[in-house]
Amino acid sequence: xxxxxxxxxxxxxxxxxxxxxxxxxxxxxxxxxxxxxxxxxxxxxxxxxxxxxxxxxxxxxxxxxxxxxxxxxxxxxxxxxxxxxxxxxxxxxxxxxxxxxxxxxxxxx
Amino acid sequence: xxxxxxxxxxxxxxxxxxxxxxxxxxxxxxxxxxxxxxxxxxxxxxxxxxxxxxxxxxxxxxxxxxxxxxxxxxxxxxxxxxxxxxxxxxxxxxxxxxxxxxxxxxxxxxxx
Numbered sequence: 001x002x003x004x005x006x007x008x009x010x011x012x013x014x015x016x017x018x019x020x021x022x023x024x025x026x027x028x029x030x031x032x033x034x035x036x037x038x039x040x041x042x043x044x045x046x047x048x049x050x051x052x053x054x055x056x057x058x059x060x061x062x063x064x065x066x067x068x069x070x071x072x073x074x075x076x077x078x079x080x081x082x083x084x085x086x087x088x089x090x091x092x093x094x095x096x097x098x099x100x101x102x103x104x105x106x107x108x109x
Numbered sequence: 110x111x112x113x114x115x116x117x118x119x120x121x122x123x124x125x126x127x128x129x130x131x132x133x134x135x136x137x138x139x140x141x142x143x144x145x146x147x148x149x150x151x152x153x154x155x156x157x158x159x160x161x162x163x164x165x166x167x168x169x170x171x172x173x174x175x176x177x178x179x180x181x182x183x184x185x186x187x188x189x190x191x192x193x194x195x196x197x198x199x200x201x202x203x204x205x206x207x208x209x210x211x212x213x214x215x216x217x218x219x220x221x
Contacts, residue, residue, distance in 0.1 A: 004151065030207055042199060042212035043152070087151070095206040096167065099151030 002026045004100035006088050011106045012078055020073045020086050020103045028093020034062050034073045035087040037102065043087055046073070075105075083107045112136065115200050115213040122190050122220050130185045130216050132200030140203045141183040142210060143167075143175060145196040152199065158183055159206055190220045 003025045012018040024032070031050040035043040049055055049064035049071060061074040073086055085102040092098055113134040122128050134141065139160045144152040154167030158177040172194060174186045183202075187194055197217050201210040 033209065042214050044212070045209040048209060089152075091207065096154055096157070097152075097210065099153070101149060101151045 002090075002092065002098045004088055004090060004098055006086075006100040006103045008101070009104045009106065011108060012075075014078055014080060014107055014109050016078050017074065017076050018078060018105065020075075020088075020105065022071045022073070022088035022100060024069050024071070024088070024090045024098075024100075026090045026092045026098055029066060030091040030093070030095055032062075032064055032071050033089045033091070033097065034060075034071075035089065037085045037087055039084070046086075078107050080107050080109070113200060113202055113211055113213040115198075115216050117216060118214070119217040120219070122187075122218065124190055124192060124220055126190050128187045128190055128218070130187075130198055130200075130218070132183045132185070132213055133181050134183075134200075134202045134211075134213075135181065136202060136204075136211070137180060138202035138204050138211070139180070140206050140208075140210075141177065142201045142203075143173070143183070143185045144199045144201065145169065145194075146199060146215075147196050155185065155198075192220045194218065195220045 006022045034046040037043040047062040054063045059076045087102045088100040089097040116131045142157045143155040156175040158164045161180045200213040203210045
């Protein structure tokens with residue numbers, strides 16, 4: 001079966017760095033996506049990785065290792081507005097997204 | 110219209126009633142999707158459409174139907190609603206099947 005695993009909840013301090021991990025087992029791989037979802041709102045796109053390595057975009061970076069079925073999202077200089085759920089999703093061989101249940105990130109002052 | 114819209118925002122529905130959730134995008138995206146999001150679960154694909162005139166079944170299609178008569182609209186119909194269909198429904202679109210997806214604001218549906 002297809003499976004995406006990520007921690008249910010994480011807590012971090014304003015100004016700090018946090019890493020949210022995602023492991024996956026899917027039928028085929030056509031890229032891995034990270035989305036941010038604030039409570040009561042729609043998911044919004046953060047990053048896309050299809051090749052191994054690190055993709056940096058401002059305060060956010062995303063890493064992929066296809067051989068290990070592993071990705072992480074790194075958030076630097078945390079701000080209170082970063083409190084949200086972070087969703088990991090893998091595009092399978094049929095170009096459909098398989099979604100993890102999301103990691104709720106709580107930022108404390 | 111800017112982006113992707115959904116209607117209604119929320120709805121309370123009696124079991125057994127028929128309901129259509131509307132989704133419209135103005136980005137001329139080829140692909141559109143319907144997901145449901147339940148607490149503790151990831152987004153689950155209900156139906157999708159890779160291009161106007163075509164549709165396909167996702168992971169949880171039972172009890173739902175869709176149509177794609179044109180590029181902009183992708184309505185989702187519940188023929189006879191059941192309480193297990195209580196959920197938040199998101200419509201999404203993407204330029205092609207291997208691109209990032211853009212989400213509508215969602216419809217919160219409660220079936221009693």
